[in-house]
Amino acid sequence: MSSSDDSSRTRRGGEWLLTLALLVALLAALMPVIGVVKPGGWLLGSVVIATLVLAAGYGARRLRLPAVAVSLIEAAVWVAMMTAVFFRDTALLWVIPTPETIRAVPPLFEDAMDEIILGAAPLEDTVPLAFLIVGSMGLLTIIVDHVVLTARMPLLASIGIVAVSLIPAIAVPREVDVVAFVFLAVAILFLIRVETRSRERPLERDAERTAGVPATALGIGAIAVVVAVVATPLLPQPLMRAGTGLGGGPGIDATLQLGDDLRRPEQIEVLRVRSNAPSPPYLRATTLSRFEGGVWEPDRVRTVPLDSEFGLGSVSIAEDVRLAEYTTDVEVMSLASVWLPVPYPAVEVTGLDGRWAAVPYNRTVISQSGTTQGQAYTVVSNQARPTLEQIRSYNAGGPELRDETTQVPPETPEIVTELAAEVTAGATNDYDRLIAMQRWFRGGEFRYSLEAPVEEGFDGSGAEAVAEFLERRQGYCIHFASAFALMARTLHMPTRIVIGYLPGVSTTDSVDDQVVYSVSSSLLHAWPEVYFDNAGWIPFEPTAGLGVPTSFSPAASLPGETDDPNSATPGATPSPTPSSEQGPNGPLDPRDEALPGTPLGTTNPLPMLGVVLLILFVLALPFLARELRRRQLTLAARGGDAAAAWLIVQDAAIDAGIAVPASETPRAFAQRLIDQHGAPADDMYTLVVAIERASYAPAGGRDYWMGDAAMDAATAVRAQLLAAAPPARRILAVIAPRSLIVRPGSVYAGGAPATR
Structure with missing residues (x-):
């Protein structure tokens, strides 16, 4: 056999092994996605499409086709599989796209993006998400196949693969998955080594002189992996989590994993607010209704253009219930979120730049392009203000509610149901039951704490975390809101949780005789809402030491049809308790210790130096x-x-x-x-x-x-x-x-x- 035949066979064998190494690296990059999207059909589809594309490329190269032809064949395989899996009903012979197939792509892509923006990790395995992930995996495979096997640039391809693997971690910050990282690192080292060997000519060298090269490379790679795994937890964390803000500011975490945000020592001014309401309002971003026992999930509801006739619209309540109209001006200082903080219930929002949509179901506003960063806008809200007698006569519930607002997981611990019945035993109507629970949470038996839950190993909102919170009776807003909402559901009341911001701290500035309030990042908050027939969604404040609890005034205390400024503002507009006011457990709001006119927090230079x-x-x-x-x-x-x-x-x-x-x-x-x-x-x-x-x-x-x-x-x-x-x-x-x-x-x- 000639030496040229040996060389050709060596190259073919090296190319086959290189293709396999590239497939392993791609699968390693796919592992972090499992933590963001529940495993399902998308995982199998991603593996299959990567395998088919690489196999097509390998076969085309065996036929000695030009590089352009190889990429075109791989693209044809990608199109055929995507069509057969997702659009076969509109395709010719199930694999050939038609104009109708092409028209079906944008809506599916938009649905996938909506699920990513509005959903909470881990996302459900849906067809739009599978389409997006499988399609992206196929395109990535075509690109890195060209870079590695045609251009012979494995290091560049490795950088791209690593960058893709980091996207889930950026989108949903979490602890480093050491197993996935080590697997990816080993796959990258294997890919680079195989590519290097495939380019070497079969020169006969002294074994003693060459045996150390792969050993040295393997040793360096192993040291790099060990150093990265050990050193990563020791590195200082950045001032803002990359996954919560897009475009220059902190963001809003809609997964109820707010512990890290609230424990962050640096307070950043995110909003400036002024309003003609009796007290500065809470600002809602989104709501969470679906609860199956593990985590509260953001509502997945229909959106309409903000300026359309089906947008926010008027408030639907009983005719005899008073409506108070307030105007609130908000200026975003440093907040990058797709959800717009607005007072509830908003009926009109003006002054926004860009494309925005309204969610009529929960009266929230969401961006269709860009974020809240740099926005300044005005919100008109119509707040229902029933009398005490009216709210006591209404039942919590209504025929038009979604079933998920009353769902109680079957594995809910008994302590939740027992305490709900025990605390509300003396009440005769739904409102008094809720007030009894609110008073119980705020009455001194519970303590607000950002550290105790972490020290004890629980930092969530699931049913087990709620039971643990009810036993230990210390936690922060997530635990109070989750416990209140779940206990109310055991009493057959529809509830949901709201994510937004507490009212800010007053400043020395004023505009049009309205005091300007500064809202810091540490005021990110969660609170429950209960739906009342004839009155709509009513917010409550069970968190010990925060704000003013919800209450309504008797009709006899109301001077005619005017609002009594001395009466407690119900529900959505409690004012923050001054930090100097003492409760049974010390300062009522441990997060509002910054005084007006002073910096929101001292900055530790060490983290910045580390960065x-x-x-x-x-x-x-x-x-x-x-x-x-x-x-x-x-x-x-x-x-x-x-x-x-x-x-x-x-x-x-x-x-x-x-x-x-x-x-x-x-x-x-x-x-x-x-x-x-x-x-x-x-x-x-x-x-x-x-x-x-x-x-x-x-x-x-x-x-x-x-x-x-x-x-x-x-x-x-x-x-x-x-x-x-x-x-x-x-x-x-x-x-x-x-x-x-x-x-x-x-x-x-x-x-x-x-x-x-």
Whole structure:
């Protein structure tokens, strides 16, 4: 068998293994998605589409088709599978798209984006989400297949794969999944190693001199993985969580995982609010009604354009119930969220920039493009103000409510039901039952605490967490709101939880005789609402030490038809309790300790210093990686590996912007460097002799060893090439060397790629 046949067979075997390594890396990048979307059909579809695309590419390359044809064949496989799985009813022969198929794509994509924006992790495995994930996986496979197997740039592809794997962690911040990280790291190292081996010619080298190369690479990779796993938890956390804000500010976490936000020591001013209401209002962002025992999920409801006739609209209540109209002006200082903070119940919102939609079901406003950052807007709200006699005569419930507002999980602990019945035993109507529960939570038996739940190992809103909270009787707004809402449901009352902001702290500023209130990020809050027939959704405040509890005035205390400013404002507009006022457990609001006119919090410089050092370290990674690679090549060249010395020169040429085509012989390449780039002739000839001897000398011969001479020549040529390059090119060669991602002989190294 000829040597050319052996080389061809080696390349084919290497390409098959490289395809397999790429599939493993793609599957490793898919693992973090499992924590964001519940496993289902999308997972199987992603594996199948990646396998089919890579198999099609491998088969096309075996037929020696051009790179463009390979990518087109892979794209055809992707289109055929996506059509067969998601659009076969509109396709020709189930796999060929038609105009009707193309028209069906945008609505499905929009549904998927709505589920991502409005949903709470882990998302349900729905058809729109499966379409988005499977389709994205197929496109990613086509791209990285071209980058790795055609352009021969595995490091660039690895960066892309790692970036894709980070998206779920950015979208839903959580602890590092060590298993998934290690699997991804090993898959990336395996991919790079297999690609490197597939490019090597089958030269017979001394086993003693080459055995250390893969061991060294494996050792470096293992050390990197161990250091990353150990060091990541020790790194200072940034001031804002990347997953909660998009575009320059903190955001609103609609998954009821607010503990990290509330425990954050830095207080950032997110809003400025002024209103003609008797007291500054609560600002709602979204509501959560669905509860199956594990977590409260945001409402998935229909949206309509904000300015349409079916938008917010008027408030529907009984004719004899008073409506108080208030106007609130909100200026966003530092808040990047798709949900717009508005007082309840909003009937009109003006002054917004961009495209916004209204959710009639819960009277919230959501962005269709962009975020709340930089917005300034005015909200008109019509607040129902029934008398005490009216609210006591109404029942909690109504025929038009969704079933999920009354759902009680079957595994709800008995302590929830028993305490609800015990606390409300003396009440004769639904309102008095709710007031009894509110008074019980705020009466001194419960303590507001941001730390105790974490120390005891529970920090959630599920049924088990509620039971634990009712036993320990200390927690924060999530626990109070969840317990109140679930206990009310056991009494057959429809409830939901609202995510939004508490009223802010008054400042010394005023506009049109209205005091401006400052709302900080630590005032992110959750509170329950109960639906009353004839009065609508009524908010309650069970959290100990926060705001003013909901109450309504008797009809006899109301002077005619005017609002009594001395009466307690019901429900949605309790004012924050001053931090100086003492409750049974100390300051009533431990989050409002900043005084008006003073900074919202002192900044610890150490986290910022850590972030700066981390950024500098990341920027230095290309230089460190290049130096590590050069030292490895130097050691190999000193040991007699002429190919390593030759590769040092090729890398230097790539860094200096010199073409290194695969079609050029070593002698022709050396002559070009001498003639056009001032490379020292003697040193270049030494390198040419060394590489030619290594290529054509008898196997195992030591008489042709030129280790030190070849390495000295490579060092001199490298220095001359970089010295002759323009200053900008020399700087890039240090801080961002192209040779890290551009391989000699590849398409991006200049010239035609090597022929097969």
